[in-house]
Amino acid sequence: MATRNGSFFIVLINSSHKFRIISLVPSQTELLVDLGLENAIVGVTKFCVHPKNIRKSKMVVGGTKTIHLDKIKALNPTFILCNKEENTKEIVEACEKITQTHTSEIYTINDTLELIKIYGGFFSKEKEAQNLILKLNTIIEDFYQFIKNKPTLKVVYFIWKNPWMIAANNTFINYLLTLSKFENVYKNLSRYPEITIENLKQSDFILLSSEPYPFKENHITEIRQYAKNAKIILVDGEYFSWYGSRLLKAFGYFKKLRESI
Structure with a gap:
């Protein structure tokens, strides 16, 4: 039976059920492992790189935008985990025809904490989920204290080239940028728009x-001619876009980043 809780679908599962989980979202795969569910995972994507050896012990069923339905069906999953941003509507609909499917929608830290709580309930890992939530809340509160007196810096956050694309408003990346007191100069735009590099808006930093x-490094030189006054920095995209348990390490990274600039 499925019910809706905010932006999440909750599927009620018998706690005695033997779980066979396919995760089509790298950050959610890592979260499952950190909740003690590695043995329940039977399928992952080629982008599920944390923990390092997860793809060696699980069936790789495709990417996040393309999947092999025959491999998924052959694994006889009891649950498939998707994400609205990472997976296409067609993938989600195809998975729903195979088995119980949950599609997360993450824009804020609260969304992440809610997802952890939901997974804890789904898979009988309530204690583990609560412990993870407590750890995250402690780390986030510490970061709030660290960042509160830091100056706000104007930034552009690039995610792609050919075409040039940036992270704008209504994204988890923009949320974390704002939390770190980086003002996105493209916050008037939505999602991941293409921009013209020749007309790049002025900023303090380009990430x-x-x-x-x-x-x-070679891309720093390429962009330099269009952003002579901005400092250009390579950043770890996992810390800005992965939610779940990756956030345990993300705020330490944000601290070091702010201190380095």
Whole structure:
């Protein structure tokens, strides 16, 4: 039976059920493992890189935008985990025809905490979920104290080139930027728009993400001619876009980033 809780679908599961979970979202795969559910995972994507060896012990069923339905069906899953942003509507609908499917929708820290709580309930890991939530709340409160007197810096956050694309408003990336007192100069735009590099808005810093496009040192030189007054920095995109248990390490990274600039 499925009911709706905010932006989440809750599926009630018998706690005695033997779980066979397929995760189509890298950050949610990591979260499952940190909740003690690694043995329940039977399928992951090729982008599920945390923990390091997860793809060696689980069936890789495709990416986040393309999946192999035959492999998914063959695994006989009891549950498939998706995300509204990472997976297409067609993928979610196809999964719903196979088995119980949950699609997360994450824009804020509260959304993340709610997801952890929901997974704890789904998979009989309430204690583990509560402990993780307590740890995250402690880390986040510490970061609030660290960042509160820091100056606000104007930034552009690039996620792709050819075409050039940035993270704008209504994204988890923008939420974390704002939390870190980085003012997104493209906050008037929504989601992940293409921009014209020749007309790049002025900012204090330009952040080049390591994912989904793997920006490198040579791209700093390429962008420099259009942003002569901004400092250009390569950043770890996992910390800005992965939610769940990755946030345990993210705020330490944000601290170091702010201190380095």
